[in-house]
Amino acid sequence: MVRIGLLGRGFMATVHALRYAEMDGVCVVAVASPSEPTRFAAEYAPDAAVYDASVEMYDKESLDAVDVCTPTHTHRELVEPALERGLDVLCEKPVERTLSDARSMADAVAESAGTFMPGHTLRFFPEYAKARERVHKGDIGSPGTARTLRQSPFDERSDWFADDEKSGGVLLDLAIHDFDFLRWTFGEPERVFARRKRWDDHEYALATLRFENGAVAHVDARWPNRPDLSFHTRFELGGEQGLIEFDSEDVSPIEVSSKRSEPARDPIDEPLEKDPYRLELEAFVECVRSGREPPITIGDGIESLRTALAAIESAETGRPVAPEEVSA
Amino acid sequence: MSVSLGILSTAHVHTGGFASRLAAHENVEFVGITDEDEKRGQEAAEEYDTAFLEPGDLLESADGAIVCSTNTIHREWVERAAEYGVHVLCEKPLATTVEDARAIVAICEEAGVQLGVCMPLPFSIPAKRAKAAYEAGEIGDLRVAVGTNRAWLRDRHLTGWSADPEHSGGGAVMDHTVHIVNLVRWITGEEISEVYAELSTMHDGLYVEDVNVLSMTLTGESIFTLDGSWDRPDDWDYWGDATLNLVGTDGEIRVDCFDQTLTRTREGEGIDRVYWGEIPDDGLLEDFVEAVETDRKPLVSGEDGLREVRVIAAAYESDERGEPVEIEY
Secondary structure, three states: OEEEEEEOOOHHHHHHHHHHOOOOOEEEEEEEOOOOOHHHHHHHOOOOEEEOOHHHHHHHOOOOEEEEOOOHHHHHHHHHHHHHOOOEEEEEOOOOOOHHHHHHHHHHHHHOOOOEEEEOHHHHOHHHHHHHHHHHOOOOOOEEEEEEEEEOOOOOOOHHHHOHHHHOHHHHHOHHHHHHHHHHHHOOEEEEEEEEEEEOOEEEEEEEEEEOOOOEEEEEEEEOOOOOOOOEEEEEEEEOOEEEEEEHHHOOOEEEEEOOOOOOOOOOOOOOOOOHHHHHHHHHHHHHHHOOOOOOOHHHHHHHHHHHHHHHHHHHHOOOEOHHHOOO | OOEEEEEEOOOOOOHHHHHHHHHHOOOEEEEEEEOOOHHHHHHHHHHOOOOEOOHHHHHHHOOEEEEOOOHHHHHHHHHHHHHOOOEEEEOOOOOOOHHHHHHHHHHHHHHOOOEEEOOOHHHOHHHHHHHHHHHOOOOOOEEEEEEEOOEEOHHHHOOOOOOOHHHHOOOHHHHHOHHHHHHHHHHHOOOEEEEEEEEEOOOOOOOOOOEEEEEEEEOOOOEEEEEOOOOEOOOOOOOEOOEEEEEEOOEEEEEEOOOOEEEEEEOOOEEEEEEOOOOHHHHHHHHHHHHHHHOOOOOOEHHHHHHHHHHHHHHHHHHHHOOOEEOOO
16 A cells, blocks of 8 residues: 655645545545645545644654645745655646755755656646657657647635745746646757736736757746636647647537536546546556656756746846756 | 457458457457458468467467457357357447347357457447436436447448448448447437438449438437438548437537547648547457456447347338338337
């Protein structure tokens, strides 16, 4: 039995807890959050012990691994004590709010017997993975352009998202999904130029990335305070020999409209045998069991963070920024 | 526990898919393939990197076998397998006549072997979701069902026999009726009670129907139509479709089993779509492996196959008589 300590009680903690509950040989034995996760645990991990302080949980519980689903700026202070105790760590993206904190975590990973996997879930989405596979098999020839869209509307949300110091805003929290996917598919970006607009509670950002291979990507990330809009993703990957397109609005393999329906308990429900979050957790648990290197490393997490921080710096300074220029 | 499986005949276009799945499966010992056409079988064995065996030798060493022959000789292969006590997964339709389908079901019963039909849609995740919603009562009582299962005509030529009545037993009715009929039966638990068919041939040089539009009723008196035509133009961007819309007193379900695709444009090759969803054939084979291991009925059984062949027969009879044909159970 792999014994997991879950940190956090928000949206992603819910998504993870529901999936652990379905997996064999895995158990969330404890939940920690400074804001009394009693209610969360009762609903999603009824057998788990509940802690206000994560370090207390690390010391009192016999854990194999921890899953960090807390606000971005808290990752280092939660991850490092876990690594020091030799625990394996799954950590939500972005790995941290600043590069220096992320680097400190990387040092802790290097010194620890535990392993570390950043939760760049998009790599487990079959539509994205299949597109990357087709690009690498040569369907579009050598890459030239990419456009991505990620619109994540909200109604009410935790305060830390709106606090730039904690979340890094839409460029760090949301656009990083596409930055990581593009790095994974096209290679490293040479420079980033970004513009950002905030009004009322909305935040929109448009970034252009130039890659070492000459390709140019346009990343469109949106946080509209418009609960009437849908969660929407789209991408196009173009090369001199072809084009691959995807639009989540075109995907509708199953729809049920009913007078009797009640809202689903699971906030994300993909019509797949195992959805991307389940695949991500399975990949992590497999690393915990085997001691193998995770499919996504702290190095990947740092490079994707650097790309996002370069975009933020560009939006603030009005000039293109190379990820390698980002120092803090 | 591991089971030994083989393939009987390589006429069908799905042979390669099954061969690679059998070879890759950790609980399966893929014993090899045989064929009534030895040359074709030898070539296939080489292509799929497996052994070519005489039918008797294959059946001696197998626990179960997949019949991938032309439609009209399914019965011969199933009878041989049953004789050796080998469980059978048979390509669809189970047979081209009700008489053959009944004989196939009977011989497997007598021989005490399990019989399944290659029906992938009950293993489609969207279809499973549809069934779960239906069984949870989300749409109330069923009133109307509308299905489509269209295809490229060009795929019929891949095997050289799919549109040749001597081997296929018919055209689009024979080929593309059973999938959605099976899906409706599986989701709703109802049977087809009446069939009216409008059949036609729109492509030149074809000796069978490529237009297959069926209007049916279910035992619960709902109405159900199915368009299973080979009508997709060669330049359409996908091989076809498999959709079903179920409308009930309290809501509706829309399932489009293959609507998880990327759109791909390639220089000189035009536009097509690349599927990224779960592959139903994986579940189909898994079910058969488990059925052989535990000696249980496959999810889609020979009895299901027989009932679906009766719908095919009723469609052809309706076409001949120009009126609806009832099916008695």
